[in-house]
Amino acid sequence: MDGTQLSGPRTNLKVQDFGAPMDVLWFKLTRQFSDAKDPVAWFDTGRIFIMLNRSGYWQCGFVIPKGSLRQIRERGLTTLRDDIVKLAPFVAGRVGKLQDWEEIKLLTVQVDRLRQWYRPGLLCLGDAAHAMSPIGGVGINLAIQGAV
Ligand SMILES: Cc1cc2nc3c(=O)[nH]c(=O)nc-3n(C[C@H](O)[C@H](O)[C@H](O)COP(=O)(O)OP(=O)(O)OC[C@H]3O[C@@H](n4cnc5c(N)ncnc54)[C@H](O)[C@@H]3O)c2cc1C
Known part of the structure; x- marks a missing residue:
């Protein structure tokens, strides 16, 4: 709440x-039976991508600078998918599932x-x-x- x-x-x-300098894009990607069970994360300067095992799918979080969703949407879904894959090549064959912004929820981060x-x-x-x-x-x- x-x-x-x-x-x-x-x-x-x-x-x-x-204050919190980040928001999180929250979406699901396909999980294959042979995938690792543990959570996975990739880090780079100012960028984080995490995947949480929810049995049938990966719950994914892509950290973005706070308030930057509008710019990200303007750059387009293809650019977002490319950015995710640059950080986490593991999902290269899976991000194609993200075809609509409706599949990507914004988690507005607050720390208070x-x-x-x-x-x-x-x-x-x-x-x-x-x-x-x-x-x-x-x-x-x-x-x-x-x-x-
Ligand atoms: C996308 C996301 C991922 C998260 N992942 C994790 C995680 O992996 N691990 C972790 O520990 N925490 C995680 N959290 C944080 C965690 O969900 C919260 O810290 C936790 O749910 C807080 O519990 P709460 O009972 O205080 O509030 P909530 O779980 O938000 O419960 C509040 C409830 O009140 C209801 N409500 C609101 N207004 C009214 C009203 N007027 N009348 C009646 N009911 C109302 C809401 O519908 C809701 O059910 C995550 C949060 C988000 C958003």
Whole structure:
């Protein structure tokens, strides 16, 4: 949930925003039976591509500079596919599946936390209290720890 929705006059809870220089393009690619089971990632200067094993498919995340989706769309899907393959040649035969922008979701990255998680009658947990960077994939664990 978007933590900033809980800030402002309706709750009077203040958000400390740490800023995040990135957004993530989130899409699925075909996974073959012979593929590795573990997550895979490629890194280059300012660029990251990750693939998470979801059994029947790879859940993929391509990190882009924050707010750059419009430019990326203007450059076209072919250029995006080429950029992904340059970083992760492994997916060369698979990115052709991406034929429509509808298949590519934008994950807007926020890193923030409430200075105080509660007030009488209201308790904030998980992303509402602290939106985590997707690097490391800790959001769910911390949400549960916070609840416990
Ligand atoms: C694309 C993506 C990938 C991620 N991958 C990972 C990962 O690999 N590992 C990891 O640890 N974390 C990951 N996260 C982060 C993780 O999903 C969150 O940190 C976690 O889900 C936070 O849990 P939550 O209960 O606080 O919020 P949410 O899971 O967002 O739950 C909030 C719920 O409230 C509902 N809701 C919203 N408004 C209302 C309303 N007005 N009335 C009723 N219900 C409402 C929403 O529909 C939602 O079901 C990922 C997040 C995203 C977006």
